[in-house]
Amino acid sequence: MNIPQFSIRNYQLTLTLFVMLLLAGIASFLGMPQQEDPVLDIPNTLVIAVYPGANPHDIESQVVDPIEEAIKELDDLKELRTVIRDGTAVTEVEFEFGVDADDKYDQIQRQLNQLGDVLPDDLYSLEARQINTNTVNIFQIALISDEANYRQLFQEAERIKNKIETVNGVRKVEIEAYPEEEVRLALDPVKMTQAKLSIDDIERAIAGTNANIPGGAVKVANKLFAVKTSGAYEDLDQIRQTVVGVYNGKMVYLKDVADVDFSYEDERWLARYNGQRAIYINVTQKKGINIFDVSEPVKTSLAEHQLPGDMQVAYVFDQSAGVQDRISGFIGNLGQGILLVGIIIFLLLGVRSANLVMLAIPLSIMIGLLVVDSMGYTLQQMSIAGLIVALGLLVDNSIAITENIERLLGKGYTPARAAAEGTQQLVTPIGSATLTTVLAFVPIVLMPDVTGAFIAALPITVIATLLSSYLIAIMLTPFLASRFLKARPQEQKNSWLFERMGRFVQGPYTRTLHWINRNKWTTLGLAGLSFVGAMALFPLVGVSFFPKAEKPQMRIIVNLPKGTNLDATDRAVTYVEQTLQEYDQVDYYAANIGHGNPRIYYNIAPTNYSNTYGELFVTLKSYDVDEFYALLSELRTRFGEYTAARIDVKEFVQGPPSKAPVEIQIKGNNLEELQTIARRVERIVKQTPGAVNVSNPLRENSTDLHFSINRDKAMLFGVPLFTVDKTIRSFVNGNAVGVFRDTEGEDYNIVLRYEAGENFQLADFDRLSIPTMTGKFLPLRQVANITFEEAPSQIEHYDNQRVTTILADLENGYTLDAVIADIDAQLVQEEWAKNYPYTYLGDLANRNNSFGGMGVASLLAILLIVGVLIIQFKSFTQPLIILTALPLAMIGSILALLFTGISFSFTAFIGLTSLIGIAINNSIVLVDYANSVRAEGATIVEAAIQAGQVRFIPIVATTLTTILGLLPLTLNGGSLWAPMGWTIIGGLLTSTTLVLLIVPVLYQLFTREEVVTV
Secondary structure, three states: OOHHHHHHHOHHHHHHHHHHHHHHHHHHHHHOOEOOOOOOOOOEEEEEEEOOOOOHHHHHHHHHHHHHHHHOOOOOEEEEEEEEEOOEEEEEEEEOOOOOHHHHHHHHHHHHHOOOOOOOOOOOEEEEEEEOHHHOOOEEEEEEOOOOOHHHHHHHHHHHHHHHOOOOOEEEEEEEOOOOEEEEEEEOHHHHHHOOOOHHHHHHHHHHHOOOOOOOEEEEOOEEEEOOOOOOOOOHHHHHOOEEEEEOOEEEEHHHHEEEEEEEOOOOOEEEEOOEEEEEEEEEEOOOOOHHHHHHHHHHHHHHOOOOOOOEEEEEEEHHHHHHHHHHHHHHHHHHHHHHHHHHHHHHHHHHHHHHHHHHHHHHHHHHHHHHHHOOOOEOHHHHHHHHHHHHHHHHHHHHHHHHHHHHHHOOOOHHHHHHHHHHHHHHHHHHHHHHHHHHHHHHHOOOHHHHHHHOHHHHHHHHHHHHHHHHHHHHHHHHHHHHOOOOOOOOOOOHHHHHHHHHHHHHHHHHHHHHHHOHHHHHHHHHHHHHHHHHHHHHHOEOOOOEOOOOEEEEEEEOOOOOOHHHHHHHHHHHHHHHOOOOOEEEEEEEEOOOOOOOOOOOOOOOOOOOEEEEEEEEOOOOHHHHHHHHHHHHHHHHOOOOOEEEEEOOEOOOOOOOOEEEEEEOOOHHHHHHHHHHHHHHHHHOOOEEEEEOOOOOEEEEEEEEEOHHHHHHHOOOHHHHHHHHHHHHOOEEEEEEEOOOOOEEEEEEEEOOHHHOOHHHHHHOEEEOOOOOEEEHHHOEEEEEEEEEOOEEEEOOEEEEEEEEEEOOOOOHHHHHHHHHHHHOOOOOOOOOOEEEOHHHHHHHHHHHHHHHHHHHHHHHHHHHHHHHHOOOHHHHHHHOHHHHHHHHHHHHHHHHOOOEOHHHHHHHHHHHHHHHHHHHHHHHHHHHHHHOOOOHHHHHHHHHHHHHHHHHHHHHHHHHHHHHHHHHOHHHHHHHHHHHHHHHHHHHHHHHHHHHHHHHHHOOOOOOOO
């Protein structure tokens, strides 16, 4: 069917179709969810076990081993990592990407639920958390007060939480960074001994009195009455009056041997905002909801909320502000690109023709967004970048067809005939060109793993937009051209720029073609040498993975030696806060002591409870690259002089989750040997230029108090060993023995704990006595000695094996390959113990996996394109002629990256893969036109030269529109998009220039006389 002729004759149907598509696209654009980053359903789960007072060895054997054994039974398990510290263990479970994340999370929950009889009874908590972009907080809100206590702060936070939860689209609201209230039974060990009471006696008394057992029902006459028993505790006085024993014929009440009152659990996570005490209210949103539909009502609700006393609310993190800035920036780049493309089109084609071409831009974009929205993708940086990449390409088809129609009008054709025949002549070649470009992007869509999912919206958007532009070019453009373009005599002048380019074609370009025809092999040799030279320069470009996030934000991580208490960590964090106050660039900061900052970035999970850990989230007033890195360098220098803690200053980075760019994992079973090797590796990494924030979890051991129980004595006196353990644990950490519910329905744990609590001294152990089987009490010191012992500060598992990991960040200006090459050159000279191998993980492993996927995608794209070209040209040699555009494009890509000082990153690889389809379009147009000229009777030489002359202007025009469309994103898109932009721009410059010179030569050399494609 002659599609152009059909659209011209059935113009009402054509107009109706495109108007409907435009309106649907606008509706999709207005209703699309807007986010900063892609939504990734990563099938990762964190299993967090909290076991206060237990050292890493105990947690490993009693908690982690059973958990890992249970989880490794699950299918599709990719990786299992566990980090065990004093009192906590965090297991990261990663499944093969693409499986149902919710289903795997449910499976993990079921496995954990079955471990109730295996895990310790006094395990404080065991929970599983999903890790995907849906669990990133869109708000981190600080509720601040210097006067209010934690109960008042929590109650006010509860009121705020209740208001926020009414907002449509809110998924979850959590209150964090506050100590839970509990009913503390502070036992006096001396009074307990005098009253002949043990921990078990008091525990049994509490459990027996705090029971709420239904009494059943009785019939009285014709009625049925429910029987209520005494029930649970109603107030603290009832707890105090609990009879816990009898001594010398008198009842002993709990108040006689313990103080009973409300108290807070031991502080495990302290938070401050700009130095003021705070607790956090964190908000996540539901999937598929526009962030502004959630954020605006939340902000309005908080603005109207009246706070008591000196309480204030501050937004530590507001994702909607970042989304607004990011999308505004991208739309600004898109608008600038449209403007630049419009200018060059108007200069080349004149007002009437340019208007036809420009119409393709909004139509293609809106139809493309309609497709993207229907496929479930949101409006975020990847989809908008896809629009910008497609911007210069989507007008190519309309330019080629409009220019061809203008050429036929110049020959005296009527507008209707010129539109129909001019379009029909190019339906097949531009269809092939569009298809080859689309095929270059299809394999990117099919890339596996999280990196493929991260980038998927970009190729989907490009493909949808390009197919839309082809549909517009062959249906709408000819109809509009038949109505608005006028017949004109051949001698009528074109635009000034068109005329200048025409004179260039007839003069310098034609003379150059004739010279090349006389020096074919010299020309090809120079082109080949250029390609070899560019490849030789590639090592100077360097290879990286994902760049920095380029945000006016940073993280400051504080680590103290193991065994340090929370007070010491607080002092180190306070030092950092005081230092930050000296810098005018700092807008505000949020400090966390004993825990990581809540999750506010898609590839960073918060560090869980640790007394030796602190983290500050710092926001600057603005972002300037030079000023940012100058501040970063100065802070690293100043904090490096602080001897009481290791303080690391970290940037946010793009890409899949990674502990650090440099990650060296060492396997081995013996912790002492692992520690020895880790220290050697740490020393090497620290001495390597470009490596900063070097971390070695086994740098230091912790010191534990070890109770050595004399088993013979214990048996002689009739003391069960579990009684000794339970007494010590209750003395140090306490033991929850029930729940108290107040009149407002709030639940509080009832915790038995000796009065010394966390502030005990070693001498306090002398006050402890333990019951024997005869009923008498024996001083603890009679059966146990206290000694100090060194223990590993951290134990790591990787797929159920013991490992340790050395981490390091990259200093600005250094590449990953250079730093790792320097490190590895030193490591290979070390003598390694048997069965203690090392492996590079981190960005290197992620990059190799991703680049491997991209390599397969590129190869697949080339094979698909070759297949299409063979079918179109019915030849094996002509597709090879066309594919010469690829090495010619690589010359420019490498030179562009080298001259701009940008390394070859993942997005540069995306640009190179995109070039596979973009660059060969010019070759397709040249070869196809040459074949059509030969079909009219011309020789191969005549056809080759004429193809170059006739197609020169549309080829240059489409190249310019692609470059100008990408230029704003390339210049303003930061380190994430600049590599892709310069790769495409540089590649197009050299491929277009050389294709116009080299393809005519190759056409003559490798095309046989009998081969003619019509």
